[in-house]
Amino acid sequence: MAMTSTAERATAATGREPSDAVVHVRSRRFGTFDVPRERILHFSQGLIGFPSCRRYVILEHRQGSPFKWMLSIDNPELGFAVASPYELVADYCPPIELAARLLATDPTEVALFVIVTIPPDPTRMTVNLMAPVAVDLRTNTARQIILDDPRFPSSYALLSQQPAVASQI
Amino acid sequence: MLVLTRKIGEMIRIGDEVTVQVLAVRGGQVRLGLDAPPDVRIFREEIFRVIEEHNARARLPDPESLADAAVIWKEHANGNDKHS
Numbered sequence: 001m002a003m004t005s006t007a008e009r010a011t012a013a014t015g016r017e018p019s020d021a022v023v024h025v026r027s028r029r030f031g032t033f034d035v036p037r038e039r040i041l042h043f044s045q046g047l048i049g050f051p052s053c054r055r056y057v058i059l060e061h062r063q064g065s066p067f068k069w070m071l072s073i074d075n076p077e078l079g080f081a082v083a084s085p086y087e088l089v090a091d092y093c094p095p096i097e098l099a100a101r102l103l104a105t106d107p108t109e110v111a112l113f114v115i116v117t118i119p120p121d122p123t124r125m126t127v128n129l130m131a132p133v134a135v136d137l138r139t140n141t142a143r144q145i146i147l148d149d150p151r152f153p154s155s156y157a158l159l160s161q162q163p164a165v166a167s168q169i
Numbered sequence: 170m171l172v173l174t175r176k177i178g179e180m181i182r183i184g185d186e187v188t189v190q191v192l193a194v195r196g197g198q199v200r201l202g203l204d205a206p207p208d209v210r211i212f213r214e215e216i217f218r219v220i221e222e223h224n225a226r227a228r229l230p231d232p233e234s235l236a237d238a239a240v241i242w243k244e245h246a247n248g249n250d251k252h253s
Contacts, residue, residue, distance in 0.1 A: 029229070044208065049221035065239035081230050081238075088242070102207055117223065118230040122238040128227065131220045146212055146220060154223050159245055 023055075027076030030059065030069070040073060041135055041142040048131065048144055053078055056142070058113075067116060070133070082113040088127060088158055089114075095147065099134035102145055111135040117155070126164050130154040 022034035041056045055073040066087050072078040085092045100107040112134055114127040129152040135142045153163035173181060180190045186206050193200040203211050210217075230238075 029232070045210065047224050048217065049224045061235065061239065064243060065236075066242055067235060067239055077229070079229050080224075080227055081235050104207070115224065115227045116230070116235075116238075117227040118234045118238050120234070122234050122241055125238045125241075128220075128223050131223065144220070144224075146210070146216060148212065148216055154219055158242065 023073055025057070025071070025073055025076050027071065027079075029077065029079065030071060035073065038140070041070075041140050043142045043144070045143065047080075047133075048146075050078065058082070068113075070113065070115075081116040081118060082133065083116055083127065085112060085114045085127065085129065085132065089129065089156065090161055092129070094129075094132060094152070098147075099132075099145055102143060103134055103136040103141055105136040105138060105141075109137045111137055123159055124164070125158050126155040127158060128154050129156045 022036050023040065024032070024034055026032045035057045039057055041058070043054045043056065046052060046054050050072070053072040053074045056070050057073060059069040059071055061067040061069060061081070067081045067083050070080045070082045085094065094112055096107045096110050096112070099110050099112065103110065112132050114129060114132050117126045117128070119125065129147070130149075131144050131146050131154065133142055134145050155164040156162070157164040175181065175191050177191050177194060180188050182188050187209060188204045190202040190204075191199060192202045205211055
């Protein structure tokens with residue numbers, strides 16, 4: 001890893017096991033907090049278009065919200081709203097087998113998130129079904145997979161439950 | 170840019186584990202066969218661009234808009250429950 005984090009230096013100084021360690025995050029948007037190492041998602045290739053940000057953490061949004069924040073630890077000013085597609089999209093059946101194969105894990109260990117886009121008019125919010133984030137729950141290895149299949153549009157409007165019209169995105 | 174000329178059936182190797190083979194050339198189209206380990210992403214360029222643009226647009230939604238969206242979604246979901 002190119003960057004030695006504060007937590008890694010602290011571990012070296014105190015001789016504690018890395019499993020105890022936390023990573024210290026300081027974000028203008030989200031404040032300052034510690035993330036336990038076991039909660040860090042590792043994207044070996046980053047998100048598409050953001051290859052240098054490889055570590056993220058999922059934070060709760062607020063009570064009753066279907067959304068979560070996926071915050072970059074490498075750049076704490078970078079974050080995305082994500083959600084479980086099963087809560088938001090009726091009849092969503094993603095190819096979990098494919099996701100498991102790409103992560104080299106068992107299908108029962110795969111968690112899936114979709115990235116949410118909130119336009120100025122939030123009633124036109126969409127999720128990206130074409131490129132969900134797949135997480136191996138055993139290792140917290142994660143990857144944005146691309147499903148090149150018309151059943152999985154990249155802009156799926158949540159309120160109308162259909163692919164968004166391009167002019168409205 | 171490296172430019173290579175290949176005949177049908179011939180291959181190019183990229184690194185140790187990626188191969189590209191020219192399978193057919195017909196009209197203005199070239200058919201390629203690619204072999205790579207599963208951690209190497211291979212997509213048509215335009216697909217990659219679409220996702221890149223979506224990610225850039227989805228980046229850091231305004232917190233108030235996201236809070237509004239959560240409320241809108243909840244009302245929408247409750248409304249659907251009542252109707253069903």
